[in-house]
Amino acid sequence: MWVFKFSLVLLAFLAMNIYTGIRVLTSLQYFFPFLSPFVFWPLYITLCYSLILIFLLRLDKKFFIRQIGMYSLPFFAYFFFALIALDAVNFALRHFQIAIPFSSHPAVFTTFAIGVSLLFMVYGTFHARKIHTVNYEICVSKSAGQLSSLRVALISDLHLGVTVGRKWVANIVDVVNRTEPDIVLITGDIFDNDIDAVPEREEVAGELKRLKAPLGVFACQGNHDIDKITWRASQGAASTDRIKAFLEGAGVRFLLDEAVLVAGSFYVLGRRDDSPISSRHKRKSAESLIKDLESSRLIIAMDHQPGDFPNMDAAGADLIFSGHTHKGQIFPGGIITKRMFREEGAVHYGYWQGQNAKGVVTSGAGVWGPPLRIGSTSEAAVINIKLT
Numbered sequence: 541m542w543v544f545k546f547s548l549v550l551l552a553f554l555a556m557n558i559y560t561g562i563r564v565l566t567s568l569q570y571f572f573p574f575l576s577p578f579v580f581w582p583l584y585i586t587l588c589y590s591l592i593l594i595f596l597l598r599l600d601k602k603f604f605i606r607q608i609g610m611y612s613l614p615f616f617a618y619f620f621f622a623l624i625a626l627d628a629v630n631f632a633l634r635h636f637q638i639a640i641p642f643s644s645h646p647a648v649f650t651t652f653a654i655g656v657s658l659l660f661m662v663y664g665t666f667h668a669r670k671i672h673t674v675n676y677e678i679c680v681s682k683s684a685g686q687l688s689s690l691r692v693a694l695i696s697d698l699h700l701g702v703t704v705g706r707k708w709v710a711n712i713v714d715v716v717n718r719t720e721p722d723i724v725l726i727t728g729d730i731f732d733n734d735i736d737a738v739p740e741r742e743e744v745a746g747e748l749k750r751l752k753a754p755l756g757v758f759a760c761q762g763n764h765d766i767d768k769i770t771w772r773a774s775q776g777a778a779s780t781d782r783i784k785a786f787l788e789g790a791g792v793r794f795l796l797d798e799a800v801l802v803a804g805s806f807y808v809l810g811r812r813d814d815s816p817i818s819s820r821h822k823r824k825s826a827e828s829l830i831k832d833l834e835s836s837r838l839i840i841a842m843d844h845q846p847g848d849f850p851n852m853d854a855a856g857a858d859l860i861f862s863g864h865t866h867k868g869q870i871f872p873g874g875i876i877t878k879r880m881f882r883e884e885g886a887v888h889y890g891y892w893q894g895q896n897a898k899g900v901v902t903s904g905a906g907v908w909g910p911p912l913r914i915g916s917t918s919e920a921a922v923i924n925i926k927l928t
Contacts, residue, residue: 556620557588563623567647588616601737606702610910611661614870618660622653664870664912669708671715671905672919676891678898679926682838682858685805687927693721693753694921696844696863697904699764701732704906705739709747712905712920716751719922723755723802726792727863728762728813728844732908735767735782748790755802757792760810760842762864764908766819795842797824799833806838809857813844826855838927846901849886853894859925860899865889867903871915 561584569575586593591609599605626649684690693716698704716724731738738744751757767782784794793800795810802808809830812823826841826848833839839858843849846862853860865881867889868874877888881901886892892899902921907913 560620563650567650614910615657618657619653622656664914668907668913668918671711672917674919674921676900676923680858681928684838684927687805690925691722692923693719693724694861694902695905696727696902697729698906699729699732699908701737703911706743709744713747713750716920721753724751724753724757725842725861726759727842727861728760729764731765733764745790758808759792759794761813762844763813763816766816807833809841811843826851830855846881846886847884849899853897857897860897862901863904867916869913869916874915
């Protein structure tokens, strides 16, 4: 089924590029009549599919080349939508016989659509780098020792790598520290597939070490938290040993299908990811992880992907925190993720209420793929928990 869906996406993208390419070629030939389609089309299609070509040619670690590829996909998608919208407006105006100056010029709408698309790219680039805070107030009828309340700072999906480095992480840490949390939880996708792609790795670790939380900083695995070196060496059974060493060196406790009792008061549980990329590791069930914990104590579970919320609820978790979805990251991606996780009995973003458990899904603090956000925000979620 996934092959069929992926094929449909590729065909749709090809159709979009043919539509936009015809418009670009027509506009260019107005100024350069000698321009041959046999020259234009190979260059245009190469640019449209530059993201795929960059990874096939293993140029993804070259920052400038990678960025061109990452921007190409959203740019051409928005270019297509802008042209469709402008053509619809033009058709309506012509139907009502409303004249627009220069509208008959073949390059007018194409140039305007390119300009609109570029503005979206600029906006999305700067918007992605601004870390917002989102607040939740949750009441839980559970004991956590002498604690009557608990403030959790939830971050996820940093995707440390070529795009997200020390400066981005420093900004996240500053925002989190200003919220004065009791505990910090990082719900996976800390890395972007390759720990060796992180620039200034020691400096990034130093920034993470600045996180201030008296009850500690904990993390779980995301689907991108794999080690490419060990994956290649073991032919598919990627290890997380170097990731764990990096995080613990940065003062972050990495929980892989295990629970810890924090301050002798409440449990924090971190799950392995359900489908880590290029790894054969299988995770434990929610029931097996929770059954031996004291049910009278507060149980906070971290699970990168929110799809297993109903099972975590049934197993006895009180609070479940996730990321993964990025809230779609780039519009209209959020429409797709909302439908996907609603079908799984969860949410793609925000607050979730189960039979007993309550959950929060954050849109993440970093970016995956294109280094921009449109229709979503980079954020740190602050959950103020009242224990009754």
